[in-house]
Amino acid sequence: MTSPRDGAPSGLATERGNAAPSSEVSSMFDGISRVYDPLNLVISAFQEPRWRRRAVSLAQLRPGGRAIDIATGTGKVAADLHRRVQPGGEVLGVDISPGMIGIARRRFDRRAGLTFVVGDALALPAPDASFDAATIAFGMRNLPDYRQGFAEMRRVVRPGGRVVCLEIARPRSRLARVLRAWFDRIVPVIGRLAGQGGAYAYLVRSVRNYPAPEAIAGIMRDVGLADVTWTGISGGIVTLHVGTVPPAG
Numbered sequence: 001m002t003s004p005r006d007g008a009p010s011g012l013a014t015e016r017g018n019a020a021p022s023s024e025v026s027s028m029f030d031g032i033s034r035v036y037d038p039l040n041l042v043i044s045a046f047q048e049p050r051w052r053r054r055a056v057s058l059a060q061l062r063p064g065g066r067a068i069d070i071a072t073g074t075g076k077v078a079a080d081l082h083r084r085v086q087p088g089g090e091v092l093g094v095d096i097s098p099g100m101i102g103i104a105r106r107r108f109d110r111r112a113g114l115t116f117v118v119g120d121a122l123a124l125p126a127p128d129a130s131f132d133a134a135t136i137a138f139g140m141r142n143l144p145d146y147r148q149g150f151a152e153m154r155r156v157v158r159p160g161g162r163v164v165c166l167e168i169a170r171p172r173s174r175l176a177r178v179l180r181a182w183f184d185r186i187v188p189v190i191g192r193l194a195g196q197g198g199a200y201a202y203l204v205r206s207v208r209n210y211p212a213p214e215a216i217a218g219i220m221r222d223v224g225l226a227d228v229t230w231t232g233i234s235g236g237i238v239t240l241h242v243g244t245v246p247p248a249g
Contacts, residue, residue: 015209015211015215016145016146016147017143017144017145017146017147017148017149018141018142018143018144018206019144020142020144020202021144022096022120022144025096025097025142026096026097026098028202029073029095029096029097029099029100030097030098030099030100031099033074033097033099033100033102033103034099034103036073036074036100037074037076047234050233051137051166051233051234051238051240052076052077052080052137052166053080054166054233054240055077055135055137055164055166055240056077056080056081056084056135058162058164058240058242059081059084059132059133059135059162059164060133060162061081061084061085061089061132061133062084062085062132063084063085063086063087063088063089064085064087064088064089065084065085065089065132065133066085066089066090066091066092066130066131066132067081067082067084067085067089067090067091067092067131067132067133067134067135068091068092068093068094068124068126068131068133068134068135068153068156069081069091069092069093069094069134069135069136069137070094070095070121070124070134070135070136070139070149070152070153071094071095071096071121071136071137071138071139071140071142071143072093072094072095072100072101072104072116073095073097073100073104073137073138073139074100074103074104074107075093075103075104075105075107075108075114075116077093077135077137078091078092078093078104078108078114078116079091079107079108079111079114081133081135082108082111082113082114085113086113088113089113090113090114090115091113091114091115092115092116092117092126092131093114093115093116093117094116094117094118094119094121094124094125095116095118095119096118096119096120096121097118098118101116101117101118104116121136121139121143121149121152122143122144122145122148122149122152123152124152124153124155124156126156127156128155128156129155129156129157129158129159129245130156130158131156131157131158131161132157132158132161132162133157133161133162133163133164134153134154134156134157134161134162134163134164135163135164135165135166136149136153136164136165136166136167137165137166137167138166138167138168140165140167140210140216141167141168141206141207141210142206146211146216146219147219147222147223150163150165150219150220150223150225150243151223151224154223154224154225154243154245157245158245159245159246159247159248160244160245160247161244161245162242162243162244162245163220163225163242163243163244163245164240164241164242165216165220165240165241165242166238166239166240167210167216167238167239167241168207168210168237168238169210169212169213169232169236169237169238169239213230213232213239213241214230216230216239216241217229217230217241220241220243221243224245224246225243225244225245225246226243226244226245226246227242227243227244228241228242228243229241229242229243230242
């Protein structure tokens with residue numbers, strides 16, 4: 001098991017949530033914040049922008065709408081959502097890592113209606129039913145409680161609004177198994193070359209025990225989301241889960 005001293009959280013993902021303390025996860029993402037975007041692009045075989053566009057599209061936002069992006073990182077998904085709700089819309093990006101939020105703020109500081117705050121995904125800094133959609137991209141597997149993460153997303157979305165989760169999945173197809181083998185072997189090497197070997201080894205481990213797509217869909221239904229569906233992308237190496245907040249009462 002890797003210790004926090006080499007830049008990686010000490011816990012691993014379980015069926016319930018990530019066992020790593022949130023403080024360690026925050027510290028790790030602070031440490032990799034400057035290399036996060038370019039390494040993500042390489043690690044995803046340059047597919048990350050396409051995956052991100054699919055997630056944003058599934059939020060089904062309109063001009064003037066409001067959205068929240070959880071585990072927003074450097075703000076790319078939040079910025080894409082913001083473009084969808086213009087003119088007049090607003091987007092809030094929330095992340096536990098001050099380093100990530102600092103980059104997002106500097107990058108998008110001139111966009112009116114696009115705000116970034118440091119916050120806890122399990123206690124979102126937002127009122128009930130205050131957004132038209134909530135998204136999370138490659139962040140759910142880092143949360144200590146998946147159920148509470150989805151429950152919070154449901155809480156802050158209005159009836160009829162959407163909850164969207166984009167995450168790395170367990171391989172099923174032959175293509176996905178090939179891509180996953182590449183991910184497991186190459187990502188730690190890339191991390192070491194970037195001086196973040198411990199952190200990127202943790203990111204690989206965090207995927208291994210993340211629940212299967214059907215289990216994640218079940219968690220979403222358990223917290224009260226309706227019409228839950230999921231779709232595999234790029235041979236199933238990633239999945240997009242979508243649920244709708246049902247009408248009140």
